[in-house]
Amino acid sequence: MSAALRLKLEDIVKDYPGCRANDGVDLAVEAGQIHALLGENGAGKSTLMKVIYGLVQPDQGRIIWNGHAVKVDSPARARELGIGMVFQHFSLFETLTVAENIALGLPANQARDRRRLAQRIREVSEYYGMALDPRRFVSTLSMGERQRVEIVRCLIQESTLLILDEPTSVLTPQEVASLFATLRQLAKGGCSILFISHKLEEVRSLCDTATVLRQGRVSGECRPAEVSTLDIARLMVGDDTPVSTRVDAAEPGEALLEVNALCWKSADPFGASLADVSFSLRQGEIVGIAGVAGNGQDELLKALSGEVKTSDGEIRLAGHAIGGLSPAQRRRLGMAVVPEERLGRGAVPELSLAANALLTASSQGLVQKGLIRFARVKAFAREVINDFGVRCNGEESPAGSLSGGNLQKYIIGREALQSPRLLVASHPTWGVDVGSAVAIHEALVRLRNSGTAVLLISEDLDELYQLCGRLGALCNGRLSPLAPTSGVSIEQLGRWMAGDFSRDEVADAAA
Ligand SMILES: Nc1ncnc2c1ncn2[C@@H]1O[C@H](COP(=O)(O)OP(=O)(O)OP(=O)(O)O)[C@@H](O)[C@H]1O
DSSP states (O other): OOOOEEEEEEEEEEEETTEEEEEEEEEEEETTOEEEEEESTTSSHHHHHHHHTTSSOOSEEEEEETTEEEOOOSHHHHHHHTEEEEOSSOOOOTTSBHHHHHHHTSOHHHHHOHHHHHHHHHHHHHHTTOOOOTTSBGGGSOHHHHHHHHHHHHHHTTOSEEEEESTTTTOOHHHHHHHHHHHHHHHHTTOEEEEEOSOHHHHHHHOSEEEEEETTEEEEEEOGGGSOHHHHHHHHHOSSSOOSOOOOOOOOOSEEEEEEEEEEOOSSTTSOOEEEEEEEEETTOEEEEEOOTTSSHHHHHHHHHTSSOOOEEEEEETTEEOTTOOHHHHHHTTEEEEOSOTBTTTBOTTSBHHHHHHHHHTTTTTEETTEEOHHHHHHHHHHHHHHTTOOSSOTTSBGGGSOHHHHHHHHHHHHHTTOOSEEEEESTTTTOOHHHHHHHHHHHHHHHHTTOEEEEEOSOHHHHHHHOSEEEEEETTEEOOOEEGGGOOHHHHHHHHTTOOOHHHHHHHHO
């Protein structure tokens, strides 16, 4: 006999202006089942999850919860039913502490006793191997740590269906392993898990079953462990889209970026301070920086982009000392930047895609004598949309209306089309589907081949090994040696990620 049905969706339809995000979706999730929801960017996965969590009201269809038709008209109602959700774009208040954020989602009687709640947060997070200090402000947490807050919040609410929207994107391999152990443990206890991911190997190792969406409809179902990754990729993107990148050898040129003894003390007591970071990057090469989230990756990106100015140590771009220059001045020297956070930092959600193009690409002839050339701005935005296959409703769509992966493609495309001399890209394929990840990798390799120096900050080790000529790791604000990729074993990289390297090794590699 099959297990009891925890959730059943019947014929769910959701329309947005100019787009049917869900087009008659049926889905059944059993008690204790780990069920993957797969599909290319914009296929409608997040929308469907928001319907279940009461954030979005379907235009049509029924939700059956434990055998009863229910109306989930708010997240509060969803939580009351036992549905918890961890978001792709975290929904935390930065100026509140971990405990305060968690308290917000709890019934008043549980939220009132703060001491008890803090204790509970410690217990749950430690039990599931996700250490969290309830007193810390969310603004000081790395992306990985923010995600832990969301997961712990659901666990404290004792959800019987947990929805995780790309939960592993910001986790290290060790953290992923411990998250999966947690999820298996939860499933064993009867909790159902709905798991959205673009990482097909993970889906194969974790999920009992998978439903694939394409253009808002269910296009297939499979048992992931019984089919190959390629089979799943094909179910998602069809037969015509390439699902792997071929990367030929690079021929690096002259040094373009030189960073010497860069130190920067983060004002954030929990942030990582850059300590004596030195490296150089040549034209026409991709250099990778691995590391566990929160080890100085964001600080390095800010120091290079000009979001923070540095006086201790030196940064030279094509011979110019740029440590004291603003982001705009650095961009004029040929720098492009893709930050980790798409919304808020990579793009302004309320502004249109065209206006977002203007924010970083104004030097591409989009402004003349102080006047915006709107026709050119729109044409530039359209070019990005076309070249990078961004699924949206045209260049006037607000950035915030795009699916996560499509916005990521747009931001990468906006920077790549400026033909930068230096591209600093953090997690460029975060949340991007398998076909689009290939397109982004190919764009990076094309830039490299045309002489751009690319600094690739990523936690995706496969991506780093595939694309980079040299790589290393940041740990606690210190940079390991950067060595040719072919000579760095995964064990070696793991040791560097854990900080196991000496000053002498770094100096030897630089010599
Ligand atoms: N608030 C909104 N307004 C207008 N269109 C929207 C809105 N939210 C989503 N859409 C559109 O609905 C479609 C489905 O988006 P959704 O976020 O559900 O996709 P997804 O499968 O989760 O994609 P990804 O893998 O990129 O996260 C997309 O075309 C998107 O642009």
